[in-house]
Amino acid sequence: MTIQSKFSGLGTDAAPGQESRQLSGGIDAILLGDAITGRPVDFSHGDVDAFTPTPGSFEVFSAGVEAGGRQAYTEYRGDLGIREELATRLAGFTGAPVDARDGLIITPGTQGALFLAVASTVSRGDKVAIVQPDYFANRKLVEFCEGEMMPVRMDYATAEGRSGLDLSQLEDAFRSGAKIFLFSNPNNPAGVVYSRAEIEAIAALASQYGATVIVDQLYSRLLYAGVDYTHLRAQKLDAENVVTIMGPSKTESLSGYRLGVAFGSREIIARMEKLQAIVSLRAGGYSQAVLRSWFDEPAGWMDQRIREHQAIRDDLLKVFRATSGIQVRTTEAGSYIFPALPRLAVAGGDFVRILRLQAGVIVTPGTEFSPFSESSVRLNFSQDHAAAVAACERLVTLVDRYRA
Amino acid sequence: MTIQSKFSGLGTDAAPGQESRQLSGGIDAILLGDAITGRPVDFSHGDVDAFTPTPGSFEVFSAGVEAGGRQAYTEYRGDLGIREELATRLAGFTGAPVDARDGLIITPGTQGALFLAVASTVSRGDKVAIVQPDYFANRKLVEFCEGEMMPVRMDYATAEGRSGLDLSQLEDAFRSGAKIFLFSNPNNPAGVVYSRAEIEAIAALASQYGATVIVDQLYSRLLYAGVDYTHLRAQKLDAENVVTIMGPSKTESLSGYRLGVAFGSREIIARMEKLQAIVSLRAGGYSQAVLRSWFDEPAGWMDQRIREHQAIRDDLLKVFRATSGIQVRTTEAGSYIFPALPRLAVAGGDFVRILRLQAGVIVTPGTEFSPFSESSVRLNFSQDHAAAVAACERLVTLVDRYRA
Numbered sequence: 118m119t120i121q122s123k124f125s126g127l128g129t130d131a132a133p134g135q136e137s138r139q140l141s142g143g144i145d146a147i148l149l150g151d152a153i154t155g156r157p158v159d160f161s162h163g164d165v166d167a168f169t170p171t172p173g174s175f176e177v178f179s180a181g182v183e184a185g186g187r188q189a190y191t192e193y194r195g196d197l198g199i200r201e202e203l204a205t206r207l208a209g210f211t212g213a214p215v216d217a218r219d220g221l222i223i224t225p226g227t228q229g230a231l232f233l234a235v236a237s238t239v240s241r242g243d244k245v246a247i248v249q250p251d252y253f254a255n256r257k258l259v260e261f262c263e264g265e266m267m268p269v270r271m272d273y274a275t276a277e278g279r280s281g282l283d284l285s286q287l288e289d290a291f292r293s294g295a296k297i298f299l300f301s302n303p304n305n306p307a308g309v310v311y312s313r314a315e316i317e318a319i320a321a322l323a324s325q326y327g328a329t330v331i332v333d334q335l336y337s338r339l340l341y342a343g344v345d346y347t348h349l350r351a352q353k354l355d356a357e358n359v360v361t362i363m364g365p366s367k368t369e370s371l372s373g374y375r376l377g378v379a380f381g382s383r384e385i386i387a388r389m390e391k392l393q394a395i396v397s398l399r400a401g402g403y404s405q406a407v408l409r410s411w412f413d414e415p416a417g418w419m420d421q422r423i424r425e426h427q428a429i430r431d432d433l434l435k436v437f438r439a440t441s442g443i444q445v446r447t448t449e450a451g452s453y454i455f456p457a458l459p460r461l462a463v464a465g466g467d468f469v470r471i472l473r474l475q476a477g478v479i480v481t482p483g484t485e486f487s488p489f490s491e492s493s494v495r496l497n498f499s500q501d502h503a504a505a506v507a508a509c510e511r512l513v514t515l516v517d518r519y520r521a
Numbered sequence: 522m523t524i525q526s527k528f529s530g531l532g533t534d535a536a537p538g539q540e541s542r543q544l545s546g547g548i549d550a551i552l553l554g555d556a557i558t559g560r561p562v563d564f565s566h567g568d569v570d571a572f573t574p575t576p577g578s579f580e581v582f583s584a585g586v587e588a589g590g591r592q593a594y595t596e597y598r599g600d601l602g603i604r605e606e607l608a609t610r611l612a613g614f615t616g617a618p619v620d621a622r623d624g625l626i627i628t629p630g631t632q633g634a635l636f637l638a639v640a641s642t643v644s645r646g647d648k649v650a651i652v653q654p655d656y657f658a659n660r661k662l663v664e665f666c667e668g669e670m671m672p673v674r675m676d677y678a679t680a681e682g683r684s685g686l687d688l689s690q691l692e693d694a695f696r697s698g699a700k701i702f703l704f705s706n707p708n709n710p711a712g713v714v715y716s717r718a719e720i721e722a723i724a725a726l727a728s729q730y731g732a733t734v735i736v737d738q739l740y741s742r743l744l745y746a747g748v749d750y751t752h753l754r755a756q757k758l759d760a761e762n763v764v765t766i767m768g769p770s771k772t773e774s775l776s777g778y779r780l781g782v783a784f785g786s787r788e789i790i791a792r793m794e795k796l797q798a799i800v801s802l803r804a805g806g807y808s809q810a811v812l813r814s815w816f817d818e819p820a821g822w823m824d825q826r827i828r829e830h831q832a833i834r835d836d837l838l839k840v841f842r843a844t845s846g847i848q849v850r851t852t853e854a855g856s857y858i859f860p861a862l863p864r865l866a867v868a869g870g871d872f873v874r875i876l877r878l879q880a881g882v883i884v885t886p887g888t889e890f891s892p893f894s895e896s897s898v899r900l901n902f903s904q905d906h907a908a909a910v911a912a913c914e915r916l917v918t919l920v921d922r923y924r925a
Contacts, residue, residue: 120644120792127795135596135798166589175586182579182777185570189777192539225629225779225801232800240524241645254799261799373586373593375629375779375805388524391531394539395658395665396636397629401779401805 118263126260132253133161133481133497144470147463149518156501157477158508163452163499165370168422174371174410181406189402194390195223199408206412207380210338211361212351219383222390223400223408227335227364227377230389232258233396234331234360234379237388238297239264246290246298248282250455250487252305252333259299267295270489273304273446274457279312280304287319291326298323301333302349306455306486306495308448310340313347320352329358329385336451338419339368341427344449350381357382365411367452367499368422374404426452429498432506440513442520452499455483457492460521465491468519476511522667530664536657537565537885537901548874551867553922560905561881562912567856567903569774572826578775578814585810593806598794599627603812610816611784614742615765616755623787626794627804627812631739631768631781634793636662637800638735638764638783641792642701643668650694650702652686654859654891656709656737663703671699674893677708677850678861683716684708691723695730702727705737706753710859710890710899712852714744717751724756733762733789740855742823743772745831748853754785761786769815771856771903772826778808830856833902836910844917846924856903859887861896864925869895872923880915 129135158164181188188196197217204217215221224230231254239245241263247255249268259266267290272281280302287298298319302311311319323330332349340346350359364377377400379389393399430448437445442459461468465482472478472494483490498505533539562568585592592600601621608621619625628634635658643649645667651659653672663670671694676685684706691702702723706715715723727734736753744750754763768781781804783793797803834852841849846863865872869886876882876898887894902909 124792129795129798165593189569229801257799373806388528394533395661397633402777
């Protein structure tokens with residue numbers, strides 16, 4: 118494989134946040150009607166000006182700078198004192214012990230943790246089970262490591278009280294030799310939570326086939342009313358075969374500090390540290406200090422954040438469900454909503470560009486997450502409430518305008 | 522290649538900064554005499570409490586946090602406004618144009634830039650010319666990408682006014698198919714600067730054989746009196762075949778913010794951004810703001826920093842040269858010194874551990890940089906002046922104690 122062919126699949130042209138690099142050539146010819154005015158909303162990521170970082174996070178960062186060299190140059194896996202604080206809190210949150218010394222690594226964002234976890238477990242030709250739809254980088258990470266992707270469908274649209282993962286496809290993948298299963302829970306982009314029965318089944322299958330599971334739980338703190346969350350790492354399977362990934366970039370709006378953690382399997386964490394040593398040395402030393410504020414937010418702060426997101430979710434659901442032909446499942450956790458649009462007279466990718474040009478609305482095309490999601494778009498609704506609702510109203514106006 | 526074998530070569534046990542994870546089992550049996558008291562010095566990296574971060578760097582970081590979402594979520598390659606400021610300054614410094622939009626990427630540290638540059642140019646089986654000795658991660662990066670290393674010797678110990686790179690070995694490597702040449706200038710660990718004639722010869726050979734050159738110029742601002750520095754990217758070779766890497770982690774003591782840049786070849790930078798999107802998304806958004814202070818330090822600040830380092834260098838040279846059997850070349854740039862010790866009664870790796878246990882002195886073993894450097898140790902002398910001198914006096918006392 119040449120380096121050119123290796124990178125040809127790693128396109129970022131439609132990736133969230135990269136819209137400013139897109140050219141709009143050719144689209145003018147298919148535009149219908151005039152632009153709709155309104156405050157622009159970038160749904161490709163959360164708006165940390167609308168939902169601001171955890172109170173006290175900057176102060177704890179400043180204390181890190183004040184601490185000087187000790188905080189600037191930590192072990193590659195992160196400062197031990199901070200790992201110890203986190204281990205206790207993460208064990209409490211997930212319901213299973215975390216080994217601060219050998220079973221936890223601090224990374225530059227959860228993206229850093231995902232990269233290190235995949236590159237530390239997948240080598241050329243290894244089969245990896247990947248959910249469709251799921252976080253777009255999962256597929257790219259497997260491709261970069263030259264693994265072989267074994268897709269597992271998730272019928273989130275019709276399932277109720279569960280994700281809709283096709284467990285028989287997952288077992289087929291394990292039976293065909295998949296040694297790794299990588300998935301996000303809550304699912305990105307669909308915003309659904311795996312049921313207890315599904316998580317227990319995943320644990321049982323992974324145990325039976327000796328597979329390693331990497332579970333991205335980035336959004337597992339932002340659960341809406343009535344939703345139960347089951348932590349895979351607290352189920353019956355060998356703790357050395359599970360790596361859990363979390364971080365404070367989303368719910369806590371701390372993305373600007375680039376922080377994530379991976380915890381679980383000591384052997385895999387050890388490899389991840391070896392790799393981090395040549396990839397970026399360590400998560401930013403001063404930024405690591407910000408983790409001291411994580412899982413230690415002011416009383417009531419997280420509850421309020423959840424309530425505010427749930428209120429936006431409910432209003433967006435109303436807008437979408439009032440429009441004929443839009444299908445959308447209720448987001449159970451996190452701040453993604455993934456409506457499937459009706460048949461349009463323009464291609465899915467073109468409609469995404471039209472939305473940006475005519476409505477000032479940036480969304481991420483569904484094809485980033487699954488080849489079967491061309492009719493869907495993902496919105497991160499962690500936004501100013503009124504602006505988000507108005508932007509979705511413009512979106513459905515354009516859906517009507519461009520219907521097939 | 523299994524994932525286990527892939528990682529077996531990536532050991533970090535002797536890597537700088539990881540000493541706290543080392544066990545001291547077995548060493549007691551070979552200790553001679555008592556410990557020598559004195560203020561411990563960790564020469565594995567610079568002491569940012571002795572040489573503090575650039576004045577104003579924290580304030581410009583704080584302004585980045587204040588800017589909010591715009592600064593937290595930049596393009597993957599970094600904020601365009603900051604890239605534009607940097608492009609102008611880096612063009613002025615290196616003597617060749619820098620394309621802010623397409624030819625520059627901001628990375629998590631220079632380590633991040635090195636990883637992305639190598640992983641964006643080297644695929645399985647590609648031959649890569651690597652200097653011996655050179656920065657230890659260079660070898661590991663090539664191994665991780667499953668490239669084939671073509672070693673090129675540098676006889677820095679005997680050369681004068683040049684690095685001593687064996688240009689005929691470099692040409693042999695190109696003739697044998699090496700398509701990439703990766704090297705640091707000033708050299709890490711030897712602290713020597715390539716002469717104009719050497720850089721021109723490298724440019725001519727790279728042009729002749731169509732090779733890509735990745736040059737790590739991390740220490741190119743910290744030049745001592747009388748030293749000329751030649752920028753490879755300003756020489757006669759195709760600008761698309763050169764990537765230059767720099768960052769403010771060392772001379773400017775900004776390592777805690779994890780910042781680096783790579784600039785040059787548009788095609789390679791484009792690949793690096795695609796890879797960054799799945800490795801860590803972007804350099805920490807708020808940290809990027811700190812680059813506004815880079816190459817914009819207060820008048821006289823850099824000159825003073827250079828003078829202070831030169832004074833430490835001169836005192837360490839005196840200590841080493843007063844000890845029979847220690848050979849050391851004068852550091853021309855940067856803050857590394859790389860003395861070769863006389864024959865000892867203990868192995869090189871054991872002596873490094875003894876130094877830590879009996880003298881409170883942490884150094885990096887020469888074998889991290891080259892298989893031919895077992896008798897050498899690397900010291901980063903960006904330390905408190907008096908403490909560094911005292912620590913080196915303890916080091917030479919132990920050299921005398923453990924002589925063969």
